[in-house]
Amino acid sequence: MAGRSTICEIAVGITCALWPAAVAQTAFGETSVVQETPQFHVIELACTGPMCGPMDAPARDVELSAVFRHAISGREIRVWGFWDGDGRGGETGNVFKVRFCPDEPGLWRVVETASNCPELRGSLVGTEIRCRPSDHPGFWVAEGGWYRRSNGSLMYIVGNTHYTFLSRRTSSGALKVTITDDIRRNAEYFKKLRFSLVGGRYVRPDIKPFFDPDGRPSDDGRYSFRPNPRWFHDRADAAVRAGFDSDLICDLILCGPDTVEARSTLEGDPEPWLRYVAARYGSYPNVWFCLCNEWDIKTPHYKAEDVRRFGAILRRYLPYGNPVSIHGAPGPWKKEIEGDWNDHRIIQWKLKTIARAADAAAESRLRPPEKPLVNDENAYEGDGDRFTEADVVEGCFGTFLGGGYPTTGEKYGRKLGQYFWGGFDASKHKAADNLRFLRRYIDEYIDFGRMHPLPLSETPFVGVPDSFRVLGCRGREYVLGSDAAVEVTVRLPSGRWRIVQVDLITMTSEVRYTAAAGTIALQTPPSRAGLLHVRRLNAETTTP
Incomplete structure (x- = not known):
């Protein structure tokens, strides 16, 4: 790596509009670049360091971080930096970057730039960011x-899966739709998209995520300490930016999904790779991290102590506390990997019925300490797993009733379909519009943040089948999930209650009572996915 003089630049516009910058001298003589950005948007600062190329390993050998201090509160946030080639997707260059997300309005100033590289040390000190309030939820x-x-708001999450969509390859060639368009299409239906940061099964011949020791592009995750800036600048950055613009969660799989090469990113010393992805994407409010896909059942597989170690390393480099977890074998969450590193739990459990999906979610969610639960493979629609549209809708609704978040995908054969290569198409993934209908109803009318899975015996519903499930807040709000038409007695607690009946298969709703009291009789809809919403009138939610 050849040393070069350090020049500080500012690059804004990754996720926010470019505002005029002002340049001034600080009291210590450093050049102060003043920039304005909205709260919870990402701003990028670039500076010139040593020249690096495919034969080098700056993700391993060069450490860079910057401390931003708020002028009034005195809060400090340290974000980590990364090498980005020439800053425009080139594989050779001397551009290093840090990405910062101001989460508090006011003036922020870089008060420290730390590095083991003399060219970078102190380079950003004096840079000022003026953050104005925004309506972004954060x-x-x-x-x-x-x-x-x-900002305190509550949004329900239904996710989709495109494991290797960054490659834009299918079993028969290239996808025509762009990464950005794919993200936008998903955002019309879903709140989260899970995908691998590396190529996986359907790789590109012309661009790879890593360099091997000879500087050749490679899909081999053993070289994760040599990330290719072209891949991440042109592909992963494009997905994350588009996700931010649409407020779609990008759940980044760091190891996997299934080939040996894609699953080797955490072998050897995983710290350079984990520091790199945290630096590059950890400042985005829409980014989650999944350490590995099926960590315990594929080659190479990892041990529980490895998982805890990986999680602790990644957490050290995430200043904003992005959601982090890991995806294991089918079945309940494994308690031996639990720790401070994971803020939520992931299960993989393909389930078609309300009862089984609800119980699976509740079992792993409710283990002390209680944490959010995501079923990452709740239901893949298509011949691959023999799931119909109705199977997907009922199974995903069951996960909601168990207090969890479901994830789906379209799979017409083994390793075939949108769940692997992307190209989201709602005409093939037919349950997508039903799941959007469910998510929108929940967001608008159900105060689910107060609710928990409840035993049927502790709810107002009498004489319901064992296949029904209830999510509720006692004395305030209940959701009964049904899979058949049944006469149900509802013994309402004190007060007056609004009762709405929803059929998630036909995507219809009907207000049955506007101010019910006492004991009433209702028939659940003749549907595999019926939602009976019972809410006390003075509950603080929107009236449907």
């Missing part, structure tokens, strides 16, 4: 068994 913060945003 980061996802775990609160008991659910997530809230930084």
Whole structure:
């Protein structure tokens, strides 16, 4: 690496509009670049360091971080930096960057730039960021068994899966739709998209995520300490930026999904790779991290102590507390990997019925300490797993009733379909519009942040089948999930109650009572996914 003089630049516009910058001298003589950005948007600062190329390993050998201090509160946030080639997707260059997300309005100033590289040390000190308030909801913060945003708002999450969509390759060639368009299409239906940061099964011949020791592009995760800036600048950055613009969670899989090469990113010393992805993406409010896909059942597989170690390393480099977890074998969450590193739990459990999906979610969510639960493979629609549209809808609805968040995908064969290569198409993934209908109803009318899975015996519903499940807040609000038409007695607690009946298969709703009291009789809809919403009138939610 050849040393070069250090020049500080500022790059804004990754996720926010470019505002005019002002340049001034600080009291210590450093050049102060003043920039304005909205709260919870990402601003990028670039500076010139040593020249690096495919034969080098700056993700391993060069450490860079910057401390931003708020002028009034005195809060400090340290973000980590990364090498980005020439800063425009080139594989050779001397551009190093840090990404900062001001989460508090006011003036922020870089008070320290630390590095083991003399060219970078102190380079950004004096840079000022003026943050103005915005209506962006911010980061996802775990609160008991659910997530809230930084601004306190509550949004329900239904996710989709495109494991290797960054490659834009299918079993028969290239996808025509762009990464950005794919993200936008998903955002019309879902709140989260899980995908691998590396190529995986469907790789590109012309661009790879890593360099091997000879400087050749490679899909081999053993070289994760040599990330290719072209791949991440042109592909992963494009996905994350588009996700930010649409407020779609990008759940980044750091190891996997299934080939040996894609699953080797955490072998050897994983710290350079984990520091790199945290530096590059950890300042985005829409980014979650999944350490590995099926960590315990594929080659190479990892041990529980490895998982805890990986999680602790990643956490050290995440200043904003982005959601982090890991995806294991089918079945309940494994308690031996639990720790401070994971703020939520992931299960993989393909389930078609309300009862089984609800019980699976509740079992792993409610283990002390209670944490949010995501079923990452709740239901893949298509011949691959023999799941119909109705199977997907009922199974995902069951996960909601168990206090969890479901994830789906379209799979027409083994390793075939949108769940691997992307190209989201709702005409093939037919349950997508039903799941959007469910998510929108929940967001608008159900105060689910107060609710927990409840035993049927502790609810107002009498004489319901064992296949029904209830999510509720005692004395305030209840959701009964049904899979058949049944006469149900509802013994309402004191007060007056609004009762709405929803059929998630036909995507219809009907207000049955506007101010019910006492004991009433109702028939659940003739549907595999019926939602009976019972809410006390003075509950603080929107009236449907």
